[in-house]
Amino acid sequence: MKQTSLGIIRHSMAHVLALAVKNLYPKAKFGIGPTIENGFYYDIDIGKTLSLEDLPKIEAEMKNIIKQGLPFKKKGVSLKEAKDIFKKLGQSYKIELLKDLEKYGTTDQNEILKMKNDKDKNEDIKAPKTVSIYQVGEFVDLCRGPHIKNTNELPLSFKLSKVSGAYWRGKETNAMLQRITGIAFAKEKELKEYLYLLEEAEKRDHRKLGKELDLFSFHDEGVGFPFFHDKGMILRNILEDYWKKEHRENGYTEVKTPMLLNKALWVKSGHWDHYKEYMYFTKIDEEDYAIKPMNCPGGILIYQNSLHSYRDLPLKVAELGLVHRHELSGVLAGLFRVRCFTQDDAHIYMMPEQIKDEIKKVIDLTDRIYKKFGFSYHVELSTKPENAMGSDEIWENATNGLKEALKEKKIDYIVNEGDGAFYGPKIDFHLKDCLGRSWQCGTIQLDFIMPEKFDLFYIDKNGNKKRPVMLHRTILGSIERFMGILIENYAGAFPLWLAPVQVVVAPIKDENIDYANKVIQSLQAKGLRAELLAGDETLSKRIRQAEMQKIPYILVVGDKEEEKKNIAVRRRKEGDIGSMTITKFYDIILKEI
Numbered sequence: 398m399k400q401t402s403l404g405i406i407r408h409s410m411a412h413v414l415a416l417a418v419k420n421l422y423p424k425a426k427f428g429i430g431p432t433i434e435n436g437f438y439y440d441i442d443i444g445k446t447l448s449l450e451d452l453p454k455i456e457a458e459m460k461n462i463i464k465q466g467l468p469f470k471k472k473g474v475s476l477k478e479a480k481d482i483f484k485k486l487g488q489s490y491k492i493e494l495l496k497d498l499e500k501y502g503t504t505d506q507n508e509i510l511k512m513k514n515d516k517d518k519n520e521d522i523k524a525p526k527t528v529s530i531y532q533v534g535e536f537v538d539l540c541r542g543p544h545i546k547n548t549n550e551l552p553l554s555f556k557l558s559k560v561s562g563a564y565w566r567g568k569e570t571n572a573m574l575q576r577i578t579g580i581a582f583a584k585e586k587e588l589k590e591y592l593y594l595l596e597e598a599e600k601r602d603h604r605k606l607g608k609e610l611d612l613f614s615f616h617d618e619g620v621g622f623p624f625f626h627d628k629g630m631i632l633r634n635i636l637e638d639y640w641k642k643e644h645r646e647n648g649y650t651e652v653k654t655p656m657l658l659n660k661a662l663w664v665k666s667g668h669w670d671h672y673k674e675y676m677y678f679t680k681i682d683e684e685d686y687a688i689k690p691m692n693c694p695g696g697i698l699i700y701q702n703s704l705h706s707y708r709d710l711p712l713k714v715a716e717l718g719l720v721h722r723h724e725l726s727g728v729l730a731g732l733f734r735v736r737c738f739t740q741d742d743a744h745i746y747m748m749p750e751q752i753k754d755e756i757k758k759v760i761d762l763t764d765r766i767y768k769k770f771g772f773s774y775h776v777e778l779s780t781k782p783e784n785a786m787g788s789d790e791i792w793e794n795a796t797n798g799l800k801e802a803l804k805e806k807k808i809d810y811i812v813n814e815g816d817g818a819f820y821g822p823k824i825d826f827h828l829k830d831c832l833g834r835s836w837q838c839g840t841i842q843l844d845f846i847m848p849e850k851f852d853l854f855y856i857d858k859n860g861n862k863k864r865p866v867m868l869h870r871t872i873l874g875s876i877e878r879f880m881g882i883l884i885e886n887y888a889g890a891f892p893l894w895l896a897p898v899q900v901v902v903a904p905i906k907d908e909n910i911d912y913a914n915k916v917i918q919s920l921q922a923k924g925l926r927a928e929l930l931a932g933d934e935t936l937s938k939r940i941r942q943a944e945m946q947k948i949p950y951i952l953v954v955g956d957k958e959e960e961k962k963n964i965a966v967r968r969r970k971e972g973d974i975g976s977m978t979i980t981k982f983y984d985i986i987l988k989e990i
């Protein structure tokens with residue numbers, strides 16, 4: 398088979414889907430059938446609601462059509478002829494599309510809406526003289542193409558994945574059509590891989606696992622604002638403690654700035670003019686205040702609070718800062734997109750000649766932290782955009798600083814020309830999870846504008862005031878989102894050091910509870926997170942519960958263990974690993990952590 402572009406395959410596949418539906422439901426009326434990421438869909442009026450059980454039948458018919466080797470026949474016709482053809486076929490939706498084409502020169506709903514709002518521009522609309530019509534089997538479609546020449550060129554590596562209701566042209570007052578969605582790849586192996594990823598991603602969905610593992614919840618009383626439960630807080634605190642320790646050891650100090658700050662600050666920082674739609678406001682003593690959407694302006698006030706000498710630089714100030722941003726409710730997605738989140742922020746104030754070395758240190762720290770979680774990553778560099786502020790010279794120095802740091806660290810990177818912020822170039826870190834999905838988390842961003850706006854300075858060797866360069870950076874991005882990524886990456890089975898509960902102790906009978914509690918106490922005394930797993934249920938049921946909670950270790954204690962001062966150890970995914978003393982068990986655990 399010759400190489401055909403995946404786009405053409407998926408597009409042609411939509412026609413085959415339509416023909417299959419027409420063969421099975423002769424009265425079907427067809428809406429539109431575009432390609433989408435990984436596949437295609439067709440909106441069809443079948444006169445009834447389809448369910449998932451109807452899809453295998455349609456899929457089988459599609460395979461028949463592909464094997465039959467039907468040609469795609471193209472015909473150019475006038476608009477009037479086209480209308481006659483579809484009238485004869487009883488295809489009212491297609492006639493509607495033709496009418497739009499006649500009136501607006503397009504069938505694109507967004508373009509039509511724009512034209513309706515902007516009536517002056519309607520004069521130069523030209524309806525096409527001819528339109529192309531494609532026929533495959535008994536199915537005739539209005540379409541621009543291109544397609545494959547014959548259905549036998551199509552691979553069988555496709556699958557109908559979904560059926561849902563869809564209003565004609567997305568309008569609630571219109572008829573409800575059936576949207577049949579399919580996925581298609583050039584090779585069976587690719588389809589299988591994609592289906593596997595889809596299934597895994599669904600199993601690992603952090604919203605589902607967050608509920609099952611009792612980590613966090615969302616409530617109507619605060620749409621987009623996550624509630625962290627006991628176990629979620631344990632996980633969160635472990636993350637934050639680890640983060641703080643790494644930063645302390647790498648020369649950062651830590652600050653906390655207030656949530657609410659006066660309007661004047663946000664006007665000065667430029668947020669009032671450029672970021673207002675994402676901010677929340679309130680009044681205090683008749684004055685306007687905003688909830689911080691970013692930590693920088695508050696941090697700058699601390700910098701300005703004392704005089705800095707060149708000897709103090711670089712000054713590295715970290716803040717786990719809770720920021721609020723007004724995201725539209727439609728884009729909220731579990732912990733991945735929330736309305737308040739904690740940035741693992743830090744600002745570095747330095748002299749221009751320190752840029753390269755400092756960037757290298759941030760890269761090292763980022764690398765160290767990602768490796769701790771087992772993530773690999775790639776780096777992207779964004780350079781000077783058109784609307785940039787600051788001189789060419791300053792941009793060139795900064796961009797070279799970033800490039801040289803990456804080069805000296807021997808890190809390959811992608812360049813996004815002109816994609817930097819208007820206030821400075823940046824490096825982004827995209828980490829890769831175990832399903833191969835990419836997440837932009839860390840960022841290193843140079844800023845020449847804030848120091849100007851706030852007139853920041855340090856005193857140089859000769860006693861003169863000099864402007865420092867400011868650098869914004871995050872490594873995890875947002876604690877909340879990073880937790881979501883971790884949950885999905887580990888499918889909720891956290892490594893021992895992150896597991897909210899590391900060990901549960903299950904007494905075989907009630908008589909063994911005292912001994913179980915003694916075991917727990919000695920584990921807790923060693924700093925382990927251990928809990929009792931008692932209750933009316935049978936031992937095997939309790940063990941099953943702990944396994945569902947993905948607890949790394951389950952210790953079973955009965956009369957035999959009590960007598961020998963032993964524990965029977967079960968490890969997650971492995972099962973029974975034998976009886977041993979608590980000291981021996983603790984050695985094993987310590988090694989793992």
Ligand SMILES: [Zn+2]
Binds near residue numbers: 408409538540541542
């Ligand atoms: Zn087509």
Ligand SMILES: [Zn+2]
Binds near residue numbers: 691692693742744
């Ligand atoms: Zn910042």
